[in-house]
Amino acid sequence: MIMKIFKASLILLIFIGSCDKPTEPPVDNTPKTLKLYINEFMASNKTTIADEAGQFNDWVELYNGADTVINLNGFSITDTLGKSGKWKFPGVNILPKQWLLIWCDEDSSQGPLHANFKLSASGEELGLFTPDGKVVDTITYGKQFPDTSYGRFPDGSATWKFMPTPTPRSANK
Numbered sequence: 615m616i617m618k619i620f621k622a623s624l625i626l627l628i629f630i631g632s633c634d635k636p637t638e639p640p641v642d643n644t645p646k647t648l649k650l651y652i653n654e655f656m657a658s659n660k661t662t663i664a665d666e667a668g669q670f671n672d673w674v675e676l677y678n679g680a681d682t683v684i685n686l687n688g689f690s691i692t693d694t695l696g697k698s699g700k701w702k703f704p705g706v707n708i709l710p711k712q713w714l715l716i717w718c719d720e721d722s723s724q725g726p727l728h729a730n731f732k733l734s735a736s737g738e739e740l741g742l743f744t745p746d747g748k749v750v751d752t753i754t755y756g757k758q759f760p761d762t763s764y765g766r767f768p769d770g771s772a773t774w775k776f777m778p779t780p781t782p783r784s785a786n787k
């Protein structure tokens with residue numbers, strides 16, 4: 615009897631599993647086909663958006679411009695281009711044409727997406743790397759202004775501009 619129930623649940627699990635899979639977009643972490651960007655950031659957040667702890671900290675938005683899911687496990691982001699592995703991402707996914715926000719507040723106790731550096735409002739650099747240290751995207755920026763973000767427009771393009779209407783986790787405008 616127990617074996618029968620076990621077998622039945624196993625079949626059910628396999629069935630559920632096989633139903634789930636086709637609806638998920640494929641994962642593609644190949645560096646040369648990655649369309650993953652440092653898409654927008656804010657180095658002087660006074661009132662724009664608060665983190666889980668209610669703090670208005672610096673943030674960086676990533677954008678996945680591909681039609682495939684990117685799993686960021688082992689990818690890293692840094693404020694010093696010479697130190698590629700400075701902060702490593704957990705195994706979080708970015709869905710196709712979606713955004714992911716990282717807090718730059720040196721406070722990992724507040725959640726999984728809190729990097730171990732802050733952004734300098736007087737100018738700095740940002741770099742995104744694959745798990746084996748290949749460059750995904752970099753930006754070197756100048757002076758930043760309160761509650762104004764700096765980002766690519768449109769999302770993922772080569773053109774950067776100041777954004778008086780910041781759009782954390784949504785399309786740049």
Ligand SMILES: [Ca+2]
Binds near residue numbers: 667669717719721
């Ligand atoms: Ca914080």
Ligand SMILES: [Ca+2]
Binds near residue numbers: 713765781785
């Ligand atoms: Ca945005």
